[in-house]
Amino acid sequence: MIIPLKELEKATNNFHQIRKLGGGGHGTVYKGILSDLHVVAIKKSNIVVKREINEFINEVAILSQVNHRNIVKLFGCCLETEVPLLVYEFISNGTLCDHLHKEPLGSITWEDRLRIATEIGKALAYLHSAISVPVIHRDIKSANILLDDAFATKVSDFGASRYIPHEQSAITTVVQGTFGYLDPTYYYTGRLTEKSDVYSFGVILIELLTRKMPTTYRSSEGDWLVAQFVELFAEDKLAEILDPQIMEEGGSQLGEVAALAMSCIKLRAEERPTMRSLEMTFERLQVHKEPVLNDFLSETNKMNYLTARYSSTIKRTSLEKVSRQYTQEQEFVLSANYPR
Numbered sequence: 001m002i003i004p005l006k007e008l009e010k011a012t013n014n015f016h017q018i019r020k021l022g023g024g025g026h027g028t029v030y031k032g033i034l035s036d037l038h039v040v041a042i043k044k045s046n047i048v049v050k051r052e053i054n055e056f057i058n059e060v061a062i063l064s065q066v067n068h069r070n071i072v073k074l075f076g077c078c079l080e081t082e083v084p085l086l087v088y089e090f091i092s093n094g095t096l097c098d099h100l101h102k103e104p105l106g107s108i109t110w111e112d113r114l115r116i117a118t119e120i121g122k123a124l125a126y127l128h129s130a131i132s133v134p135v136i137h138r139d140i141k142s143a144n145i146l147l148d149d150a151f152a153t154k155v156s157d158f159g160a161s162r163y164i165p166h167e168q169s170a171i172t173t174v175v176q177g178t179f180g181y182l183d184p185t186y187y188y189t190g191r192l193t194e195k196s197d198v199y200s201f202g203v204i205l206i207e208l209l210t211r212k213m214p215t216t217y218r219s220s221e222g223d224w225l226v227a228q229f230v231e232l233f234a235e236d237k238l239a240e241i242l243d244p245q246i247m248e249e250g251g252s253q254l255g256e257v258a259a260l261a262m263s264c265i266k267l268r269a270e271e272r273p274t275m276r277s278l279e280m281t282f283e284r285l286q287v288h289k290e291p292v293l294n295d296f297l298s299e300t301n302k303m304n305y306l307t308a309r310y311s312s313t314i315k316r317t318s319l320e321k322v323s324r325q326y327t328q329e330q331e332f333v334l335s336a337n338y339p340r
Contacts, residue, residue: 001076003087008032008042008078015044022095027052031090039090040075045083055159056084062135062158070123072146072156091154096204097142101213110249112151113208117257118282119153120145124201125279128194133163136192140200141181141214142207162192169193180214180224185269195269201278202264205257211243226265233262256285 011032012019021029021041030042045052056077063074078085093099096116099108120140127135138160146154160176170193175186183199186192203214206229217225232238238258239247246254260281266272 001087003034003076003078003085005078005080005085007035008085008087010035011040012042015042032087038075041088041090043086043088044081052083056086058161059086059158060084062161062163066127066131066135068123068126070119070153070155071126072154088156089154091146091148091156093147093149093151095143096145096147096153097213099147100142100207100211105211107245108151110246110253113246114253114257114282114286116145116147116151116153117205117208118279118286120155120201120204121275121279121282123153123155124197125275128197128275133165134194135161135163136194137161137197137200138192139177139181140197140204141178142204143178145204164192164194178215180216180226183269184267193269194275195272198264198272198275198278199269201275202261202272205261205264209238209243209246209254209258209261210241211245212241230262230265233258253285 009015011034012030015028015030019030019032021031023029023043023046027043027045030044032040032042034040043056045056060074060077063072067073072091073089075087075089077087094102099106124137124140127137135158137155137158139157140155144155144157146156148154162171162173164171170191172190173192175182175190177183177186177196177200181200181203183196185199186196203226206225207214210225210229212225214225217228219228221228223231228241229238232241238254242254250257260278263271263273264278
C-alpha cells in the first residue's frame with residue numbers, strides 16, 4: 001500500500017518526539033495512528049545515502065513476499081521522501097533486548113524464554129526453507145526481536161537481508177551485522193550462508209540463558225560472552241553465568257538449551273545444525289518438556305556435535321584456541337568501519 005506523506009505526518013503529529021518509539025544510527029521508529037484508526041510503526045531514515053535507500057527498498061522487497069506470524073508485517077510505504085518511509089504493524093511491548101537488559105529488570109519466566117526461542121527459530125526456518133527464494137536475515141539480535149503484550153515474537157529489520165538462490169549455498173558480500181552476534185566464519189571470509197543466522201540464533205539462546213548483553217559483556221578475564229559461555233560449559237560451571245531467575249524454573253531444559261546453543265556457535269559453519277532441525281527440536285522441547293538432545297543428534301546425523309562434556313572440541317587445550325580466535329575477531333571488528 002502506498003501511503004501519502006501527509007497521512008503519515010498527521011498520524012505522527014509531524015513526527016513529534018513524543019511519538020518516538022526508538023531507533024539507532026540509521027533510522028527512527030515512530031508510533032502513528034492512521035485515518036482508519038490502524039495503529040502503526042513508521043520507520044524514518046536518519047541518513048540520506050544510497051545505501052540507506054537500497055536497504056529500505058530491500059526491506060520492502062523481502063517483507064512484501066513473506067507471511068509468517070513471527071515476522072513483522074509491512075503495511076505499506078511512502079515514496080514522497082528521499083528515503084522511503086516504511087509502515088509496519090505496531091508491536092506494543094518493545095524489543096527482547098529491552099526486556100532482558102533495560103533497567104528496571106522485569107521478570108521473564110523460563111516458559112516465556114523457551115517460547116521466544118522457539119518462535120525465533122520458526123521465523124528463521126521459514127525464511128531459510130519455506131519460501132520460494134531463501135532469505136538470510138544477516139542481523140539477528142535481541143534488538144531486532146519485537147514482543148507484543150503476550151510476549152509473542154516478531155522478527156524485524158530486514159534492511160541487511162539477502163536472497164540466496166536455491167542453486168547456491170552461499171553468496172559473497174560486504175560484511176554486515178552486529179559484533180557479538182556476528183558469525184566469525186562470515187566475518188573472515190565474507191561468505192554468507194544460512195549458517196550465519198544459525199550462529200546469531202545461538203548467541204540469542206545464550207543471551208536468554210544468561211541475561212547478559214553480547215555486545216558489551218566482558219568477564220573478569222576479559223572474555224566476551226560467547227567465549228566465556230564456551231569455557232564454562234566445558235568445565236560444567238554454567239551456573240556461574242546463568243540468570244538466577246531461571247535456575248530452578250528451567251530444570252533439565254537449561255542443559256538441553258545450553259547444548260543446542262553450543263551446536264549453533266561452532267566456529268566451523270558446516271558443523272552447525274539447520275534452522276529447520278532446530279525448529280523441530282525446540283517445538284518438541286516446548287510441547288513435551290522432555291529431553292530431546294539425543295533425537296536432535298540422530299536427526300541431524302552429526303554425532304560429533306556433542307559429547308558429555310564436548311570433549312572433542314572444547315577441552316581446555318582447544319579452548320585456548322577458541323579464545324584466541326574470538327580475541328582476533330574482536331580486534332578486527334573494533335578496527336573496522338562497519339556499515340551497521
